[in-house]
Amino acid sequence: KSSGQSRGDGMMGTDSDDSRTPPEPNSRNAPQLLNSSETRDRLQRESKDNDAALPRFCLKKYDEGTVQGHINFLTSEPYSDRYFDILETRKSLPVFAKRRKILKLVANHSVTVIVGETGSGKTTQIPQFLVEAGYCSVPGAKPYMIGCTQPRRVAAMSVSKRVAEEMDVAWGKQVGYSVRFEKKAGSETVLKYCTDGMLLREAMTDPLLSAYSCILIDEAHERTLSTDILLGLLKGLTVSRPHDFKLIVMSATLDAQKFQGYFDNAPLLQVSGRMFPVEMMYLQQPATDYFEETIRTAVTICTNEPPGDVLLFLTGEDEIEDAVARIESELEGTEDMCGPVTVYPLYASLPQYEQQRVFDPAPGPSKPGGRPGRKVICATNIAESSLTIDGIVYVIDPGFSKQKLYEPRARSESLQVAPISRASANQRAGRAGRTRPGKCFRLYTELAFNTVLEETTFPEILRSNLSMVVMHMLKLGIRDLVHFDFLDPPAPETLLRALEELVNLGAINEEGELTRTGHMMSEFPVEPEMAKMLVASSELGCVHESLSVAAMLSTSGNVFLRPKKAAKAADSAKRKFTHSSGDHLTLLNVFHAYKQTGKENGKEKDRATWCWENYLNHRTLKSADMVRGQLSGIMQKCGLLDVDRTPPTSQSTSSHFRRVLASIACGYFMRVAFRQGGNKDASYLTVMDHQLVGTHPSCTLTHRPDWVLYQEFVRTDKRFIRTCSAIEPDVLLDASPEYYNLDLFPEGSIKNELQRVARRRKK
Numbered sequence: 005k006s007s008g009q010s011r012g013d014g015m016m017g018t019d020s021d022d023s024r025t026p027p028e029p030n031s032r033n034a035p036q037l038l039n040s041s042e043t044r045d046r047l048q049r050e051s052k053d054n055d056a057a058l059p060r061f062c063l064k065k066y067d068e069g070t071v072q073g074h075i076n077f078l079t080s081e082p083y084s085d086r087y088f089d090i091l092e093t094r095k096s097l098p099v100f101a102k103r104r105k106i107l108k109l110v111a112n113h114s115v116t117v118i119v120g121e122t123g124s125g126k127t128t129q130i131p132q133f134l135v136e137a138g139y140c141s142v143p144g145a146k147p148y149m150i151g152c153t154q155p156r157r158v159a160a161m162s163v164s165k166r167v168a169e170e171m172d173v174a175w176g177k178q179v180g181y182s183v184r185f186e187k188k189a190g191s192e193t194v195l196k197y198c199t200d201g202m203l204l205r206e207a208m209t210d211p212l213l214s215a216y217s218c219i220l221i222d223e224a225h226e227r228t229l230s231t232d233i234l235l236g237l238l239k240g241l242t243v244s245r246p247h248d249f250k251l252i253v254m255s256a257t258l259d260a261q262k263f264q265g266y267f268d269n270a271p272l273l274q275v276s277g278r279m280f281p282v283e284m285m286y287l288q289q290p291a292t293d294y295f296e297e298t299i300r301t302a303v304t305i306c307t308n309e310p311p312g313d314v315l316l317f318l319t320g321e322d323e324i325e326d327a328v329a330r331i332e333s334e335l336e337g338t339e340d341m342c343g344p345v346t347v348y349p350l351y352a353s354l355p356q357y358e359q360q361r362v363f364d365p366a367p368g369p370s371k372p373g374g375r376p377g378r379k380v381i382c383a384t385n386i387a388e389s390s391l392t393i394d395g396i397v398y399v400i401d402p403g404f405s406k407q408k409l410y411e412p413r414a415r416s417e418s419l420q421v422a423p424i425s426r427a428s429a430n431q432r433a434g435r436a437g438r439t440r441p442g443k444c445f446r447l448y449t450e451l452a453f454n455t456v457l458e459e460t461t462f463p464e465i466l467r468s469n470l471s472m473v474v475m476h477m478l479k480l481g482i483r484d485l486v487h488f489d490f491l492d493p494p495a496p497e498t499l500l501r502a503l504e505e506l507v508n509l510g511a512i513n514e515e516g517e518l519t520r521t522g523h524m525m526s527e528f529p530v531e532p533e534m535a536k537m538l539v540a541s542s543e544l545g546c547v548h549e550s551l552s553v554a555a556m557l558s559t560s561g562n563v564f565l566r567p568k569k570a571a572k573a574a575d576s577a578k579r580k581f582t583h584s585s586g587d588h589l590t591l592l593n594v595f596h597a598y599k600q601t602g603k604e605n606g607k608e609k610d611r612a613t614w615c616w617e618n619y620l621n622h623r624t625l626k627s628a629d630m631v632r633g634q635l636s637g638i639m640q641k642c643g644l645l646d647v648d649r650t651p652p653t654s655q656s657t658s659s660h661f662r663r664v665l666a667s668i669a670c671g672y673f674m675r676v677a678f679r680q681g682g683n684k685d686a687s688y689l690t691v692m693d694h695q696l697v698g699t700h701p702s703c704t705l706t707h708r709p710d711w712v713l714y715q716e717f718v719r720t721d722k723r724f725i726r727t728c729s730a731i732e733p734d735v736l737l738d739a740s741p742e743y744y745n746l747d748l749f750p751e752g753s754i755k756n757e758l759q760r761v762a763r764r765r766k767k
């Protein structure tokens with residue numbers, strides 16, 4: 005039976021002889037113009053006049069055959085048995101029942117908002133529906149892509165793999181992904197999962213996103229920085245490409261009216277999930293140590309509760325690795341009593357194949373008739389809504405996550421462990437009732453839930469440093485930042501600070517236009533400070549070292565391993581690489597030594613052994629090597645690099661090393677601290693926001709230099725600066741005369757010291 009979206013039903017006709025090519029990317033239609041309502045009206049008028057010249061999709065009638073035929077329409081090969089097995093599972097997802105309705109809404113509207121419980125099949129199914137319905141094919145023209153964004157790279161990779169399996173195609177071919185520093189997609193790709201940040205990057209080179217017919221903004225409720233900017237941009241696209249572009253906004257929370265309102269009353273489709281009741285357990289008294297309480301609860305569930313898998317939420321990699329070790333050791337020898345238990349970590353920097361293991365079924369009974377096993381997954385927020393793991397019955401929610409905080413007045417951005425919102429807490433609890441009734445252990449009191457937790461998570465745009473966003477927006481051609489159609493406009497002060505920072509970095513001029521340096525900087529998928537460091541290294545003649553340092557700083561995960569049982573051996577291994585100037589050049593030494601090892605033997609296995617012997621994380625180094633390759637490619641594209649010779653090693657002289665540090669300072673001159681008389685925890689005063697801080701215990705500096713440059717400001721119960729190197733104040737004055745303009749510099753000991761340096765230089 006034919007359904008709504010067949011021919012003649014709405015603006016997207018299906019006449020197969022009506023073949024047109026998609027419009028050329030056209031700067032006249034570029035989204036930046038849409039900030040004025042006059043332009044918007046004009047574009048709407050023009051597009052009506054040009055109606056006849058617009059491309060038509062080759063939409064199919066809704067027909068069970070599309071998914072049940074025996075030949076895969078993407079590969080022209082017969083479907084495998086596995087395809088039909090998975091198809092049965094897919095059909096049971098709540099979203100599948102709404103397939104026809106979804107396609108009809110999309111056909112008739114430029115923007116559709118879809119809300120559905122996590123696990124209802126939004127992310128994996130809806131993009132497939134669009135492919136099957138024909139949104140990729142324009143007769144006689146290059147096929148379009150469907151793009152689906154995710155706030156997290158883990159989700160983009162794992163979901164694309166799953167969907168490739170579901171569609172019975174090769175992962176990376178017809179279905180692929182694109183995340184920062186990693187892409188698995190090609191010319192055959194019809195469906196691409198990407199991080200919201202990557203799509204924003206694509207928009208920089210192609211403002212009309214002309215390769216895509218449909219974009220799905222997934223997990224919109226998370227309101228990441230990139231999602232918010234994309235929503236604004238894509239809202240413009242629906243006007244400049246009214247006939248060949250569809251936007252679908254998907255969210256897991258019911259708070260969708262906001263999106264509807266923003267998109268001029270776009271239709272809303274609600275997919276009710278299959279939810280079983282979840283029993284809520286609260287603490288009677290607040291927990292004194294949420295980590296200990298989490299371990300205790302996990303162990304109690306394993307020993308006392310009926311079978312069912314456990315999902316617990318912690319804030320980061322270190323905490324999670326600790327928890328895995330602790331739970332494993334506390335459950336040792338209990339197998340007879342509670343059955344076999346497998347404990348898995350799950351966080352963003354974990355390699356793909358290890359992440360994938362959380363989908364493995366729980367272990368079976370260890371002997372016939374024995375107790376069934378269970379799995380315990382220790383995860384970050386990743387498992388809150390972006391990844392659905394079936395079989396979870398128990399959820400442990402300590403009520404915290406790591407969140408970005410920004411104080412524009414102090415210009416300080418930091419990651420802090422902070423209470424989650426009620427919306428987040430409910431998402432977490434919902435993970436328990438997916439396959440049968442579950443239990444959620446909230447490690448806080450009911451009173452705290454009702455009075456301390458905020459209703460929803462504050463959008464990231466309101467708590468971030470916006471210098472990167474502003475740079476990207478300028479690159480996208482959006483000049484009028486203040487009047488950009490934001491879902492939640494950031495404070496003007498935050499925008500102003502961002503502009504100021506970009507001026508200090510030399511990325512924009514006083515008129516607010518990107519400079520030549522700024523254009524180059526925006527090519528790099530890294531923060532503006534690092535981009536500047538790389539651009540500056542070319543003039544300083546230390547491109548190769550700066551690339552290596554940047555790569556080492558860009559990889560997530562700690563390169564130095566320090567197992568508790570072998571802390572001493574690990575420390576002494578680290579000392580072999582230590583450079584007297586501190587952490588940055590120590591990281592460079594590690595990278596050089598790693599590359600040398602590969603050179604002599606050329607074998608991956610030898611490198612792995614070498615890393616193991618030196619207490620270094622092989623995975624981190626491998627990924628740094630890959631990141632370096634990508635950054636180096638961009639340097640080349642910008643003409644900042646002629647030939648990428650292999651990085652020099654020990655021969656490098658100290659003056660050369662000074663230049664490397666100078667290039668780092670050219671980007672990071674704002675993250676500098678000046679020595680104070682105070683104790684170890686308050687031995688430095690930060691230049692940017694006058695905070696008393698100590699150097700992090702992992703810091704390799706053995707002396708206390710007057711000036712240190714740091715990479716990261718960490719606030720736990722103490723205030724630390726992490727990844728620190730000694731820096732000469734001269735270098736700072738040269739790095740940004742705008743920032744270190746002593747006439748305007750705030751009074752105090754730092755200014756006095758800098759004035760002394762400036763006087764000495766004059767002489």
Ligand code: CDP
Nearest residue numbers: 122123124125126127128129162166392394
């Ligand atoms: O996006 P939404 O939360 O609505 O659901 P989904 O991510 O599309 O998940 C639908 C189903 O696919 C769930 O039952 C998942 O368990 C399954 N899935 C999977 O088996 N493997 C993955 N890598 C991702 C999803």
Ligand code: MG
Nearest residue numbers: 126127389390
């Ligand atoms: Mg999803």
